[in-house]
Amino acid sequence: MAKYSEKASKKVEQAIHTEKEGKLRTGTGKKVTSRKQAIAIGLSEARKEGAKVPQKKD
Template sequence: MAKYSEKAGEKVEKTMHEKKEGTLKTGTGKKVTSKKQAIAIGLSEARKEGAKVPKKK
């Protein structure tokens, strides 16, 4: 399993919480229903903030 920084883990945890509440939205404004998509959004946000996250494939 890939190693992520603590900051990245916190971001993913936050986005997963938002997904469960039903407040997490995609870039086009649609509601996120997929767990994988929520994780991807969290990692993307962490990457933008400069956290240690492996590159996208």
Template sequence: MAKYAKKAGEKVEEEMHEMKEGKLKTGTGKKVTNSKQAIAIGLSEARKEGAKVPKKTGAKKAATRKVSAKKANTKKTAAKKGS
């Protein structure tokens, strides 16, 4: 299980409270109504402040897909050159 710093939990709690009050806004200025989005904002801000927060899972998956796609592509080009 991923380990989060206590500061990260406090930051998420702050952001959730702001969302429930209707004060939390996105980067474009719209109100945040989704709790998952509020959590993401809290974790992002905690990361910026230097709290120990695991890497984003979406970024990890995208990087893995890119690497596996590159490997598959190089295998295809190597097979074409060999024939």
């Protein structure tokens, strides 16, 4: 299984928490409705900050 950094885990945790509150939005401004979307957003943010996260699958 892929290894994720501590920072990446925190980002995903924050994104899921925000999604549960109903405040997480996509890039186009729509409300995030699924847990999978929240995880993807958290990983994406972690990648942008330089955390150790595996590459996206194309």
